Amino acid sequence: MDDVIHQPDSAPKPSLLRRIIAFPLTLMILGFVLITAIGMGIGQAYELLGFDRNTPQKTMGAVLMAVAVVAGYKAFKRWVEREPDTEFPAQGAGLELAAGLLFGTLLFTAMTGIVALLGGFEVLGLRGAGQIWTMLAIAIVSGTIEETLFRGILLRQLEKLIGTAGALAVTSALFGLGHIVNPDATWFSSIAIALEAGILLGAAYLYTRRLWLAVGIHAAWNFTQGWVFSVPVSGGDAPLGLLITRRVGPNWLTGGDFGLEASVPALVMATGAGVVLLVLAHRRGHFIAPMWRR
DSSP states (O other), rough: OOOOOOOOOOOOOOOHHHHHHHHHHHHHHHHHHHHHHHHHHHHHHHHTTTOOOOHHHHHHHHHHHHHHHHHHHHHHHHIIIOOOOOOOOOOHHHHHHHHHHHHHHHHHHHHHHHHHTTTTTEEEOOOOTHHHHHHHHHHIIIIIIIIIIIIIIHHHHHHHHHHOOOOOHHHHHHHHHTTTTTTOOOOHHHIEEEEEIIHHHHHHHHHHHEEEEHHHHHHHHHIIIIIIIIIOOTSSSOOOOOOEEEEEOOOOHOOOGGGGGGSSHHHHHHHHHHHHHHHHHHHHHHHOOOOGOO
16 A cells, blocks of 8 residues: 655635734834823823822832833734744843943933033032932833834834835934924934934844843933933923033034933934944844845
């Protein structure tokens, strides 16, 4: 009797609906809406509780929002994308987050020091705790939500279509454009944000292919700028931070009312750091070619 060779059954073809959902642009829209809804929903619920702005409860609410965003992202990856979560893994999270916090703090401190050496920044005294709880909350929320949206969702999905370089360019431009509506924003401030923050934070994600480093850098940048040096964060009111400070001189040096992140020293230093991380990410083989070249 002749041996019968059984061929393994081929995997069933996904349904049309599943193929539509799995398309990168669809996932980008669905993920963006989900994370935004989580952030807005928790934010509204928190405001209804009536907590004062500068209290430990304010910071705790930010922590809970960050946890909810990460949990929502993980659920989206599992049940909508049907892929394992590799952007917010538990293993190595503490080390990468700490590295990002340290790097962001040192980078902004060094940039502020250069502005001071050029005569654009003065420390007048020591205030104390000031609005520490509010600034902690802002740092936690902005670092987690914005990195999840722009790097975890937009950049990651776009690079499946147009490659890493194209996705980085588009998300950086969108990140800068998103800040044009902030108080005291200018076209230069938006360009600065696109180049210094868009490239730096995008490169931090590409270097590790995880989000912890980028979240840490983003949060530390905002906290150091707002609380340590009492400088407006992306056009907001100058917070009551640790130090009593004054910015003097032309806008190109001080960033004007938008904050030091709109200054030329910040643009040069942060963009330079981002380019270095991009080179390292490319050496690690973390760049993806556009879909028409794959």
